[in-house]
Amino acid sequence: MQDVIIIGGSFAGLAAALQLGRARRQVLIVDAGQPRNRFAQHAHGFLGHDGRPPQAILQDARDQLAHYPSVRLLQGTVAGAARTADGVQVELTSGDAFSARRLILATGVVDRLPELPGLQERWGEGVVHCPYCHGYEVADRRLGILALSKLALHQAHMLPDWSAQITLFTNTAVDLSSAARADLDARGVRIIETPVAEVAGAGRSVEAIRLQDGTSVPIDALFVTPATTLALPFVEQLGCAIEDGPLGPIITTDMFKATTVAGVFAAGDAAHAMHSISLAVADGALAGIAAHRSLLGL
Numbered sequence: 001m002q003d004v005i006i007i008g009g010s011f012a013g014l015a016a017a018l019q020l021g022r023a024r025r026q027v028l029i030v031d032a033g034q035p036r037n038r039f040a041q042h043a044h045g046f047l048g049h050d051g052r053p054p055q056a057i058l059q060d061a062r063d064q065l066a067h068y069p070s071v072r073l074l075q076g077t078v079a080g081a082a083r084t085a086d087g088v089q090v091e092l093t094s095g096d097a098f099s100a101r102r103l104i105l106a107t108g109v110v111d112r113l114p115e116l117p118g119l120q121e122r123w124g125e126g127v128v129h130c131p132y133c134h135g136y137e138v139a140d141r142r143l144g145i146l147a148l149s150k151l152a153l154h155q156a157h158m159l160p161d162w163s164a165q166i167t168l169f170t171n172t173a174v175d176l177s178s179a180a181r182a183d184l185d186a187r188g189v190r191i192i193e194t195p196v197a198e199v200a201g202a203g204r205s206v207e208a209i210r211l212q213d214g215t216s217v218p219i220d221a222l223f224v225t226p227a228t229t230l231a232l233p234f235v236e237q238l239g240c241a242i243e244d245g246p247l248g249p250i251i252t253t254d255m256f257k258a259t260t261v262a263g264v265f266a267a268g269d270a271a272h273a274m275h276s277i278s279l280a281v282a283d284g285a286l287a288g289i290a291a292h293r294s295l296l297g298l
């Protein structure tokens, strides 16, 4: 039996494993290898790693963890997880099963992009979501915001700090109140309400938004805020409480990353309202320490 199984071996999961490996605990990480930012060539805003490819950061983390003999990383997908008398049991799609005294869920979230021609293939390059991750690189350029929900208004309020050339495409997803219009006007945001037909550009870059009336609006990058979903089957199976985050459901945790199910912790995007590498790493480290302390009865 392991001391701790960690489902998800990306920023949060590996950060948890590092703390537990240093505490010389037996840890099994099971990772399906699909970190959320795998579509982006560069990661920004993570202290000491700004501008590096996300996979290079993760590879460094895996290489460092390989020095800890009690930590094992297994490529695989967890299909189910359940409480047992003395801990948890997880089952992989391969049919293998493992048990542990504690479980950390670090499975991230999945972005649900709408079906719009030209959008999905540019995700992570010309189409981005986070001004803190990608805003600096497109500062002072022509930036579009494609509204998917009223969160677009939040983005439209923020983005003028990065560029004076902001266009909000409401695309029938938001009704603008007069207060919202006044706010956008004060921030210098142009509003286009004609529905969008296509995101256009060469390769993965964005060059224009084509509207349904045939007009083309030149832009250099497009911001969207997609809804997110959790790896729900085993979160529900375990009985962990789930709450509404700004983008979608997140696993409820206390200040030490314990879920509502004894012995089960959660960290990273799956259990945090704000999503970034820095926050996922901090969350994971906290979950790792908390899981260790709980093994000691603390």
Ligand SMILES: Cc1cc2nc3c(=O)[nH]c(=O)nc-3n(C[C@H](O)[C@H](O)[C@H](O)COP(=O)(O)OP(=O)(O)OC[C@H]3O[C@@H](n4cnc5c(N)ncnc54)[C@H](O)[C@@H]3O)c2cc1C
Residues within 6 Å of the ligand: 007, 008, 009, 010, 011, 012, 013, 030, 031, 032, 033, 034, 035, 036, 037, 038, 039, 040, 042, 043, 044, 045, 046, 076, 077, 078, 079, 106, 107, 108, 109, 111, 123, 124, 128, 133, 134, 231, 267, 268, 269, 270, 275, 276, 277, 278, 280
């Ligand atoms: C396009 C894009 C670009 C981004 N750029 C930046 C940036 O520049 N800077 C920044 O700070 N943040 C950025 N982010 C946000 C960042 O990617 C996330 O905050 C971060 O990846 C969260 O880490 P995590 O470990 O919680 O989840 P993830 O990195 O998503 O990792 C979850 C891991 O769990 C695994 N997993 C899921 N289900 C299972 C299962 N059933 N069995 C086994 N394994 C499973 C997945 O395969 C994955 O490896 C970006 C996000 C996107 C979408």
